[in-house]
Amino acid sequence: MSVMASMGSSPTKEVTAGSAGDLGEIHNWTELLYFFNHTLPECHTELSESTKRVVLFVLYLAIFVVGLVENLLVIWVNWRCSGRAGLLGLYILNMAIADLGVVLCLPVWMLEVTLDYTWLWGSFACRFTHYFYFANMYSSIFFLVCLSIDRYVTLTHASPSWQRHQHRVRRVICAGVWVLSAIIPLPEVVHMQLVQSSEPMCLFMAPFETYSTWALAVTLSTTILGFLLPFLLITVFNLLTVCRLRQAGRPDGRRHHLLVCAYIAVFVICWLPYHVTLLLLTLHETHLSLHCYLVHLLYFFYDVIDCFSMLHCVVNPILYNFLSPSFRSRLLSAVVHYLPKVQAGAGKRGSSSSSSTQHSIVITKEGTQPTAAGFYHHSTRNLQAPNASPSSVPQSLMAS
Structure with a gap:
């Protein structure tokens, strides 16, 4: 949902500044919309x-349902075990909140596309929905960057000062990410307007005389801040992390190497097609000339590509949570906590024995002894990595 998304993908609804610049008889948006709807070959x-x-x-619908369930589970488990979720759990929790915010916008986009880009929710919702989407989109991407950087910093800086202040620093960084993500979308959102044409449409309507400049500025900022810079940082720091783990001689280094490759590949697959298409459509006619059929294909498939980029809301919980043995253990512990306990009528001794044994079998690690009933209340403490020597690598860094 960007400049091009707000224009709609139908060629009869495209509003391109380059075409407008070639039409000396057109002086405002109403005349331009009429021209595109009636006279443009x-x-x-x-x-x-x-x-x-x-x-x-x-x-x-599929992304909404799956993403909603996954991110709610991630938020629930990490919030419930916030004090025991590992070193980087705060970033993962905030990323899940941001992904959930993106997912909550999908019913609006779903209905808008179904109604052929007719906007039925008024002027305020036109701006607020786009703002809410952009703020959460940037937050999700920025928290991925923070996660990659912090993992490497924690591996390489084990000073007592960092150990004492790392949690406070992470809270400040998370707050800063939310503030930055709330500011970045403002130049685009202030130009979102509800246009009353044959049917109401929510469109990006910058000043007519400077539309091409605004569109290019918004597109470049979106591409640089939302893809190029994050991609560079995610790639560099994840590769540095892999090198560090190899130097530490971790036996599971191959698994971590595959995970890092997956982190980078998923980010590129989700976002690269979207930003390439957005740039081509924005630069068309003002800075480069594309063939008519190519332009129509780009506009036609733009919404599909935009929708495909939202798969990160589904894949992120899997890569950064469900593949982690630590998270799966905490999830089982959280589920077991709410399982109905054996009724007292079955006998005091039988109830205590069966319930405590059942819970311990589910969530204790191999080689540990089941504890008394109520173990599941503190089970996640027993799931942390064993005490390592100062030269070893903290297991919780890669658990997330």
């Missing part, structure tokens, strides 16, 4: 808008 392509709307509806 189009390339004839055999692409079905109705089929695309059905596909988008299914994709949005």
Whole structure:
């Protein structure tokens, strides 16, 4: 949902500043919209808008349902075990909150696409929904960056001063990320307007005379801050982390290497097609000339690519949580905590024995002895890495 997304993907609704600059008789947005809807010659392509709307509806719905469940579970488990979730649990918790915010916007985009980009929720919702989406999108990406940097810093800086202040520093960084993510979308959101044409549409409507400048500035800032810079930092610090783990001689170094490759690959797969398409459409006619059919294909598939980028809300919980043995143990512990206990009528001794044994079997580590009933209240403490020598690598760094 960016400059191009707010324009809509139908060629009859495209509002490109480059075309406007070639039309001396057009002086405002109303005349320009009329021109595009009635007089602009189009390339004839055999692409079905109705089929695309059905596909988008299914994709949005699937991402919404799966992402909602996954991120709620991540938030629940990490919030419940916030004091015992490992060194980087704060970033993972905040990233899950940001991904949940993105997921909560999907029903609006789903209905908007189904209604052929007709906006039914008023002017305030037009701006607030886009703002809420952008703020959470940037937050999710920035927390990924923080996670990558902090993991490497913790591996290489084991000074007592850092050990004492690391939690406070992380809280300040998280607060700063939310503030920064709340500021970055403002230049774009202030130009979102509800336009009353044949039907109401929520569009990016910068001043007509400087539209191309605004569109290019917003697109470049989105690409640099939302992809290029984060990609560089995520790649560099994850690779440095892998090198550090190899130097430490970790026996599970291959697994960590594969995870790091997955972190980088998922980020590129989700975001690269989106930003390439956005840049091409923004630069078309003002800075470069694309073939008519290519332009139509880009506009047609833009919404699908935009929807595909939101898969990060589904993949992030898997990569950074569900693949972690530590998280799975805490999840089991949290679930066991709410399982119904054996009724006292079955006998005091039988109840105590069966319930405590059952809980301990589920959540204790191999080689440890089951404790008394109520063990599950403190089980996550027993799931931390064993005490290591100063030269070893903390297991909780890669558990997340």
